[in-house]
């Protein structure tokens with residue numbers, strides 16, 4: 095099976111926060127940020143697999159910081175690990191300071207995509223070779239997150255989630 099590096103899937107979307115995209119506190123509406131993250135993540139999954147991809151699950155979203163009107167927001171999406179047909183995509187969201195240009199991390203999320211053929215049937219994807227320390231940490235934890243997601247979706251028995259269980263038993 096073919097292998098690829100996470101950097102080959104890196105997708106960066108930079109855009110402004112406009113008035114129609116905010117909540118009553120003049121911060122970016124959560125659903126708008128979810129959509130931007132989904133778009134960036136689906137492009138990253140396509141770059142990794144070069145197939146049609148569908149969102150299978152949103153595993154984690156943390157809205158740690160509000161994103162004010164007028165902000166320049168950068169959504170960075172990159173694959174952390176692939177399994178047979180599924181791919182975990184890790185998303186980091188940054189806000190850019192207007193004067194200094196410095197970037198502050200605002201949010202992060204983890205989505206799972208599945209590569210499918212023209213009939214919607216899952217197909218195999220290349221495996222991931224992590225390179226940086228951060229990529230290796232995210233790669234190692236991805237199996238536990240997949241098991242948790244499958245347990246919560248009722249698709250895996252908790253007793254079969256061996257790597258996840260090991261976290262609590264140690």
Ligand SMILES: CC(C)(COP(=O)(O)OP(=O)(O)OC[C@H]1O[C@@H](n2cnc3c(N)ncnc32)[C@H](O)[C@@H]1OP(=O)(O)O)[C@@H](O)C(=O)NCCC(=O)NCCS
Pocket residue numbers: 148149150151176177178179180181206208210214216240243244247249
């Ligand atoms: C995602 C989808 C293709 C999975 O189909 P399925 O019949 O469950 O297929 P499988 O059971 O073979 O699962 C395929 C892969 O998805 C993974 N998967 C399925 N549900 C998952 C979940 N909730 N969390 C994590 N992974 C999941 C499986 O573990 C498997 O991974 P692997 O091949 O890497 O081992 C199918 O449910 C689908 O098409 N859903 C709609 C997707 C969509 O329209 N998204 C847009 C949002 S509205």
